[in-house]
Amino acid sequence: MSPAPAPGAETYDVVVAGGGPAGCAAALTLARAGRTVLLADAGTGPPKVGETLVPAGRVLLGDLGVADRVLGSGHLPCYGNLSAWGSADLHAVDFINDPHGHGWHLDRRLFDRRLRDASREAGAAVAEGTAVRGAVRQPDGAWALALRGGTGPAGTGTGGERTVCCRWVIDATGRAAAIAVRCAVVSSQRWSVNFCPHRLHTGRSASRSAARRRSSSASARAYWRR
Numbered sequence: 001m002s003p004a005p006a007p008g009a010e011t012y013d014v015v016v017a018g019g020g021p022a023g024c025a026a027a028l029t030l031a032r033a034g035r036t037v038l039l040a041d042a043g044t045g046p047p048k049v050g051e052t053l054v055p056a057g058r059v060l061l062g063d064l065g066v067a068d069r070v071l072g073s074g075h076l077p078c079y080g081n082l083s084a085w086g087s088a089d090l091h092a093v094d095f096i097n098d099p100h101g102h103g104w105h106l107d108r109r110l111f112d113r114r115l116r117d118a119s120r121e122a123g124a125a126v127a128e129g130t131a132v133r134g135a136v137r138q139p140d141g142a143w144a145l146a147l148r149g150g151t152g153p154a155g156t157g158t159g160g161e162r163t164v165c166c167r168w169v170i171d172a173t174g175r176a177a178a179i180a181v182r183c184a185v186v187s188s189q190r191w192s193v194n195f196c197p198h199r200l201h202t203g204r205s206a207s208r209s210a211a212r213r214r215s216s217s218a219s220a221r222a223y224w225r226r
């Protein structure tokens with residue numbers, strides 16, 4: 001689709017596509033810096049289960065001023081990682097030696113929701129259930145973006161399509177790289193996934209000893225290739 005901005009279309013300094021950790025960090029930083037920001041998240045993709053945040057993650061969230069609100073409750077502590085990268089050999093990292101303490105078995109929905117709330121409080125408009133479908137550069141260098149879904153930050157629209165304008169677009173859609181692929185900046189082929197089983201060691205397998213609460217992951221080497 002090639003969106004043409006209607007007169008009076010919503011206009012922002014920056015539109016951030018994708019409301020995961022990368023998009024939220026960008027949106028809240030820019031909003032605090034005084035930019036007008038729209039954070040649009042499609043809410044697509046498989047549920048993110050079994051993810052662990054390493055202890056140093058607290059430092060990054062602290063730099064954003066959101067560590068306590070994001071990690072304060074709702075996630076289980078994680079005391080180490082067991083991982084196998086491209087082979088069957090397990091590599092163990094025990095967080096007991098980590099100066100930042102333990103990590104977290106993340107409830108990703110909660111994690112992302114709190115980050116989006118922080119972005120909203122910082123002044124960003126947040127459009128959930130809203131996909132950025134197309135981006136077209138205008139003759140004056142601005143971008144016209146086609147959004148689909150959601151109700152719009154100002155309560156406009158009812159899940160249809162609308163066009164917004166901005167000076168800058170940030171593609172924070174994760175591996176999908178949805179905007180970059182649409183603009184032919186990168187090929188979707190480069191992001192192919194081969195194999196990555198992932199398992200969370202909590203509950204039955206580790207409940208007898210909190211000290212055994214570790215995350216465990218295995219991946220084919222090519223999974224992380226860029």
Ligand SMILES: Cc1cc2nc3c(=O)[nH]c(=O)nc-3n(C[C@H](O)[C@H](O)[C@H](O)COP(=O)(O)OP(=O)(O)OC[C@H]3O[C@@H](n4cnc5c(N)ncnc54)[C@H](O)[C@@H]3O)c2cc1C
Nearest residue numbers: 018019020021022041042043044051052131132173174178
């Ligand atoms: C199986 C697996 C296990 C993992 N385990 C771990 C782990 O244990 N620890 C760890 O630190 N990391 C882990 N990761 C990596 C981690 O998930 C990513 O690094 C992290 O989610 C990247 O954040 P992001 O904000 O870049 O993208 P994402 O979290 O993927 O967020 C992208 C967002 O963009 C939205 N979106 C997509 N298309 C559009 C569009 N067109 N318009 C608007 N929004 C759109 C999506 O709905 C999504 O909310 C794992 C990844 C996988 C696949």
